[in-house]
Amino acid sequence: MNFQDPYVIAGIVGMLCIVFGLYRTSSGRWKNSSPLYELDTILGASLLVVYQIHVKAYVALPINLMLVFVSFRGLSSFAERYTKKVSRTKTRSAKKR
Numbered sequence: 001m002n003f004q005d006p007y008v009i010a011g012i013v014g015m016l017c018i019v020f021g022l023y024r025t026s027s028g029r030w031k032n033s034s035p036l037y038e039l040d041t042i043l044g045a046s047l048l049v050v051y052q053i054h055v056k057a058y059v060a061l062p063i064n065l066m067l068v069f070v071s072f073r074g075l076s077s078f079a080e081r082y083t084k085k086v087s088r089t090k091t092r093s094a095k096k097r
Contacts, residue, residue, distance in 0.1 A: 007054040014047025018067075038075040042068055 002008060021040035024030040030037045045067040052061050 007051050010047040011051030011055075014044040014049075014051060017041070017044025017047065033074070033078065035075060035078045038071045038078065041071040042075065045071065 003012075017040050021030070021037050021044065024040075025032050025034075025037055045064045048064045049061065049068065052058070052064065
């Protein structure tokens with residue numbers, strides 16, 4: 001394995017992002033609905049997809065593509081909840097005036 005190959009580095013970094021994200025979630029540092037967990041997973045799975053395409057490892061590719069999709073969906077759900085929360089806060093502060 002050539003550790004100077006940028007694709008190998010991308011694969012290693014992607015794997016570490018996913019593993020550390022799972023560790024932080026299982027240890028209670030992050031919740032599974034945390035945007036940091038979702039970003040970590042999106043980044044890690046995307047880097048693994050790049051690596052898998054480069055080494056022609058197409059068998060595991062659908063798993064990581066689905067992981068990117070699911071994590072992106074989770075992140076967009078968080079954005080929707082956050083937007084609603086901010087708009088409710090602005091409405092409440094406007095009513096107090």
